[in-house]
Amino acid sequence: MVEPLKTKPWLSPLIHLSNNPISLVGMVFITTAVVAWLFVLPVEIREGASRPYLGILFFVILPLTFFLGLALVPLGIYLRKRSEVIRQIYPAEFPPISWENPDFRRLVKFLSVATIINVIVGGYYTHATVTYMDSSGFCGVTCHVMKPEYTAYLDSPHVRVPCVECHVGPGAQAQLRSKMSGVRQLVGMFTGNYPRPIPTPLKDLRPARDTCEQCHWPQKFGGYRLNVIDKFAEDEQNTPAKTVLIMRIGGGSMTTGIHGFHMKPGVVIEYRATKDRQVIPWVRYTEPNGRSTEYFTEDWDPTKADQFEYRVMDCLDCHTRPSHRFLLPHDAVDRALALNQIDRTLPWAKKKSLEILQADYRTTTEAEQKIPQAFVEFYRKQYPDLYQKRRADIERSAQALLAIFKRNVFPEMNVKWGTYPDHIGHMDFPGCFRCHDDAHKSKDGRAIRQDCNACHELLAVEETNPEILARLGIHE
Numbered sequence: 114m115v116e117p118l119k120t121k122p123w124l125s126p127l128i129h130l131s132n133n134p135i136s137l138v139g140m141v142f143i144t145t146a147v148v149a150w151l152f153v154l155p156v157e158i159r160e161g162a163s164r165p166y167l168g169i170l171f172f173v174i175l176p177l178t179f180f181l182g183l184a185l186v187p188l189g190i191y192l193r194k195r196s197e198v199i200r201q202i203y204p205a206e207f208p209p210i211s212w213e214n215p216d217f218r219r220l221v222k223f224l225s226v227a228t229i230i231n232v233i234v235g236g237y238y239t240h241a242t243v244t245y246m247d248s249s250g251f252c253g254v255t256c257h258v259m260k261p262e263y264t265a266y267l268d269s270p271h272v273r274v275p276c277v278e279c280h281v282g283p284g285a286q287a288q289l290r291s292k293m294s295g296v297r298q299l300v301g302m303f304t305g306n307y308p309r310p311i312p313t314p315l316k317d318l319r320p321a322r323d324t325c326e327q328c329h330w331p332q333k334f335g336g337y338r339l340n341v342i343d344k345f346a347e348d349e350q351n352t353p354a355k356t357v358l359i360m361r362i363g364g365g366s367m368t369t370g371i372h373g374f375h376m377k378p379g380v381v382i383e384y385r386a387t388k389d390r391q392v393i394p395w396v397r398y399t400e401p402n403g404r405s406t407e408y409f410t411e412d413w414d415p416t417k418a419d420q421f422e423y424r425v426m427d428c429l430d431c432h433t434r435p436s437h438r439f440l441l442p443h444d445a446v447d448r449a450l451a452l453n454q455i456d457r458t459l460p461w462a463k464k465k466s467l468e469i470l471q472a473d474y475r476t477t478t479e480a481e482q483k484i485p486q487a488f489v490e491f492y493r494k495q496y497p498d499l500y501q502k503r504r505a506d507i508e509r510s511a512q513a514l515l516a517i518f519k520r521n522v523f524p525e526m527n528v529k530w531g532t533y534p535d536h537i538g539h540m541d542f543p544g545c546f547r548c549h550d551d552a553h554k555s556k557d558g559r560a561i562r563q564d565c566n567a568c569h570e571l572l573a574v575e576e577t578n579p580e581i582l583a584r585l586g587i588h589e
């Protein structure tokens with residue numbers, strides 16, 4: 114016969130009592146947390162710096178699971194003891210701890226099986242979770258807070274660039290900071306305590322040198338680019354027109370053009386702005402030869418300079434929305450008409466679309482119900498014959514209209530038409546004209562110019578058949 118283990122007298126009752134569902138679940142939590150933590154540990158040590166959200170798993174979720182398990186075990190023991198005492202089945206004495214003791218046997222088997230499963234499943238699962246937590250999908254889908262940005266991102270030239278490339282960038286310090294804010298964001302999400310919409314400009318974004326310029330650099334791209342923009346009138350025929358311009362992007366070997374003037378090596382542009390960066394009363398332009406000029410508006414008061422944010426201009430002062438561009442209704446509808454997603458042969462399609470898009474919808478669900486319905490109803494009532502003949506086209510267009518709404522407006526996050534300004538032009542937001550308004554003057558009377566042909570050459574503005582396109586051999 115095997116000698117029973119010499120054990121403390123309280124251990125046998127404890128083992129008896131811990132054979133209850135609540136304590137067993139607690140033990141599963143504990144083993145899972147420990148096993149998963151051991152799996153994540155090497156990743157956290159090796160790559161934690163480049164994985165901002167891993168900290169949430171490592172420092173928050175796993176420890177919480179562990180302590181939850183730790184609390185469940187004694188709770189189960191306490192409840193079981195109470196129930197056995199009440200039912201008067203609490204044993205007077207306990208068998209010693211040995212393989213003959215059925216309570217002990219069951220517990221050891223249970224823990225062994227749970228641990229083996231944890232190692233097998235946990236190893237794979239932790240790896241998958243770790244990978245997922247730093248993907249763009251995690252940022253965009255799990256944090257529903259970022260749905261507007263994720264939706265726009267999926268439809269952007271940067272869809273293959275992970276969020277963290279722009280939002281974190283390389284360098285240990287940045288990554289530590291981002292890890293802290295990752296944890297803070299998560300807490301905010303659970304408590305529902307986050308701003309809607311997320312306010313911009315983002316103050317803690319890395320300088321473009323550390324993000325954008327890892328992939329793009331101003332010497333590399335540029336030249337002239339022909340832009341042809343489709344427009345449609347708000348009349349019965351949705352009369353089409355085109356705006357044609359050549360952008361003087363510059364850069365490359367050219368030190369002129371838009372990039373050349375702001376970004377060529379040696380140029381420094383400093384400015385002071387209001388909090389939202391929409392009003393810029395003071396600018397200093399330093400040329401590569403060291404000569405600098407201050408430009409300021411008439412009401413600029415140098416003694417109040419400190420009330421304005423100071424910034425050195427970089428890519429992000431023009432490219433505010435490289436990855437999250439939200440369109441305004443007229444642009445979005447023009448694009449959909451040009452691509453015939455909204456059928457442009459439907460009478461009043463443009464005008465009606467704008468009207469419907471700009472109505473007030475409190476939730477996305479409400480928009481899903483009302484937008485397609487309003488569009489279809491219009492034709493059913495006003496053009497019954499047309500409705501009979503072209504029902505499929507009308508319904509397809511109605512869905513395209515809803516798609517525009519869902520791509521650009523997010524009522525749940527208070528992201529409406531025009532919530533986020535885009536600084537790349539000057540038509541919808543002040544953009545370039547925050548400085549280029551002929552009103553920022555130097556002491557000797559020179560101005561930051563608004564000359565219509567300084568940034569682009571306007572070749573045609575909303576013309577029906579621009580002659581220039583025919584000459585360039587561009588036909589529909």
Ligand code: HEC
Nearest residue numbers: 249252253259262266271274276279311313314315433436
């Ligand atoms: C190409 C670079 C780039 C990528 C990739 C990128 N972002 Fe951004 N993001 C920016 C810039 C620049 C801003 C700052 C806009 C401003 O300050 O006006 C920004 C702003 C934001 C904001 C603040 C709200 C807003 O719309 O301005 C959120 C939230 C955000 N990004 C989330 C994400 C998420 C989630 C992803 C990945 C799905 C992502 N970003 C990918 C560059 C990027």
Ligand code: HEC
Nearest residue numbers: 270271274278279321324325326327328329428429432435
């Ligand atoms: C990890 C690499 C990477 C980073 C970082 C990056 N980009 Fe890009 N960007 C690209 C690629 C690749 C393309 C080209 C996509 C294409 O041609 O379809 C692109 C395209 C662009 C375009 C042209 C879009 C168009 O409509 O033609 C602009 C503008 C741009 N990026 C600006 C930025 C800015 C501003 C930042 C910093 C906030 C940035 N990028 C960060 C890789 C990157």
Ligand code: HEC
Nearest residue numbers: 321325329330331334335360362371375376427428431537
């Ligand atoms: C003064 C404003 C301004 C600054 C600063 C600026 N850009 Fe641009 N960039 C533009 C404009 C305007 C365009 C043309 C957009 C258009 O045609 O719609 C452009 C175009 C681009 C393109 C597309 C080029 C092509 O050939 O199609 C890329 C890429 C780009 N910028 C990246 C950058 C990067 C990276 C930086 C920072 C080093 C930067 N830009 C700084 C205004 C600026």
Ligand code: HEC
Nearest residue numbers: 370371374384396398431536537538545548561562567568
């Ligand atoms: C923060 C202020 C500021 C903003 C915003 C700004 N610029 Fe400029 N820009 C300047 C300054 C300063 C100069 C140099 C003026 C000088 O000394 O001649 C300049 C010069 C230029 C020039 C060449 C000068 C000329 O008149 O021929 C072009 C082209 C240009 N900018 C395009 C743009 C475009 C396009 C945008 C918007 C996407 C933009 N800028 C936004 C400050 C700004």
Ligand code: HEC
Nearest residue numbers: 342356537538539540545549562563564565567568569574
């Ligand atoms: C400081 C640079 C700058 C100056 C000065 C400037 N523009 Fe522009 N403009 C731009 C940029 C950048 C875009 C492209 C915006 C985009 O890509 O969305 C643009 C776009 C346009 C467009 C096409 C936009 C559309 O969607 O229809 C028109 C039209 C236009 N500008 C007219 C003018 C006129 C008229 C003037 C003179 C009062 C002028 N611009 C002066 C930078 C400038």
